[in-house]
Amino acid sequence: MSSRCHSDCARSFAVCCLIALMACQREKRDLRPAPAVAVVYGAAAVESDLHPAGKQYRVPQVTNPYEGNAYAISEGQRLFNWYNCSGCHANGGGGMGPPLIKQEWIYGVEPANLFDTIVKGRPNGMPTWGGKIPEYQVWQLVTYVRSMNNLEPKSATPARPDTLEQSSKTIFPKGIAGR
């Protein structure tokens, strides 16, 4: 009885700790963010899977400081509109720019790739935001874009942005196709 209680308690304790840890990251607020410095993580943002002579180099470890952070995701969502990212990428479906809810990423969807894309820009129309917006906001945007693709923990990700209430009339009419 007691031994069972012991192991149960231990398990509960471990689970509690885990939740606490997760919650810790989830609730983390960086009140003194890094100043606005544009850093281009060249080698970190690997965009090719082809490694001549094998994968024998040291990739500087770049981690998203806000991974799994709910506040960063909600801030990223706000900034996504504030900096007019939504003007080109809509609410993830794209328009003037490519969609951001997708499977195939030319320049990668790892946090370092996305950071690189935002800071450096891309040749076919993605503006260069380096030097324009603070680094911590770039990471918040990175975290939000990843959350759109369910690449952030569900616990930190809000429901899909309710950009426009759905009215029954906007649902695509069935039976029109093939007429």
Added chain:
Amino acid sequence: MHTFTSVAAVAFVVFSVAPLRAQIQNQTDDGQWTMPAKNYASTRFSTLAEIDTGNVKNLKLAWSFSTGLSKGHEAAPLIVNNTMYVVTPWPNLLYALDLTKPGGPLKWTYSPQPTASAQGVACCDVVNRGAAYYKGRIYYNTLDVHTVAVDAATGKEVWKTQLGDINHGESITMAPLIVKGKVLVGNSGGEMGVRGWLAALDAETGKVVWRAYATGPDKEVLIGGNFKPFYAQDRGTDLGMKSWQGEQWKIGGGAAWSWISYDPDLDLIYYGTANPGPWNAEQRPGDNKWTSTLFARRPDTGEAIWAYQMNPHDVHDYDGINENILLDLNIHGQLRKVLAHPDRNARMYLMDRGTGEVLSAEPFAFQNTSESVDLKTGKLNIVASKSTGSKTVRDICPAAPGGKDWQPSSYSPRTGLMYIPHNNLCMEFEGVQANYIAGTPYVGANVRMYPGPGGNRGEVSAWDPVTAKTVWSVKEMFPAWSGTLVTAGDVIFYGTMDGWFKALDARSGAFLWQFKAGSGIVSQPVTYKGPDGKQYVAFMSGVGGWSGAVVSGGLNAKDGTAALGFANAMADLPKYTTKGGMLYVFSLP
């Protein structure tokens, strides 16, 4: 002017057998196609009649040509001196094809090498609507805001002039018009907070002769002593500034990204300006002049002669850029020099092109945003409940692309009818805060479009400009996003977004023939007489543009707000077509 009109009317009545050539719609035709709209009156009517309602069903593919590109192909091919010229979407290649040899082999390719970054400021795919020929040269515009002159024989660049800056959100997609040695060019970027303009370049040297802004003080709009708008609300000093709050006019839009027409007798050019920005109208109180406006200007100086604002303080993205077809018509017993302008707001404006008076403005497509146009005051009586702002408004018809968008109509002097390709779309519109950051979008709206009443998203109709009524109409599943072409064989041609190139009887609308192209059609069909004396019909397929961006841009339509809300109405397009630019040329066997 009035004396002249009545004399002309009397002359018309008395000498009813007088040559029709006196009317502007009866243009001379040498069987070539030297400008996208065919002629200065923009009729897109060809006098060629070898292909007619009886034999069009026998049309066979003569040859084809791949552009090697996959974005929206909206241009009209040009045919001059037995050469066909084709302009592509970005990177704006110019192909010259030899019509004297079987299969139209490539003579040369000219590449203006526009910067790839320009693709990031093109609101609605990286399209180009074509080139124009003038005195041995081909003139056209590049997405990165340049105009180029190319030797039509050799493909060598003669000059290249930069007219704007992508870092201010500017681009160019329109086809230029050359009038009296001046290349007329306007910018795009109404969704990017640009300040709209139309410029004239010396065709010889490429130097800018004049530039007329759509907003700002009169001296920059080129409004002077000869400016005589017909209606009171368009009269006043510096309205291009005063009808805005603060300095919003500097980023207020009013681009000139589409068609220009020219009347050599009145010596006036006609064109419309685009929507004001941002789309969220609550952020820009006032009439926002001179956006969504028709201008008549002198080609030599750019001086404005009259202006008429169709949609003051536009709240629906109803650009005024649609085509203006110049016609001389007998209206209420009087021969009037008119222009017919099917506006985005779904009304067909028939206007006296000498004075800017509105003669009629009846709807040509389903709409619920306006009650009427008061012909005495020129005022559009809007339906207030459909006005947008920082709120959500539903069931707005037509949607932002309008009753029709840039896709040009044609007019046949034989039938007296206009052939209008149009949309049948409605939308819901949520206005949100827009921030201006130069070189990025300035929109402030979440939009979702969906099919209008009946469920067909497009339609092609024949319109009688005199009675202001639809004569016949054909429904299309998708928006009719290609121009129409009409011939003296009484056949009209147009393409559909699912890739069918169709021929209809111009008098009845009866279906005659169709051909399935490799990709959806959003371009401008043309016809010409080949070196062998036969009549040919040509068009480009290659789906894209605003309506086709869901395919050409690989958008994710699960987000209905994609492509400024167009994706919501086109979610099924990928099931019907894939991308890819191809030129097709047909003739009778």
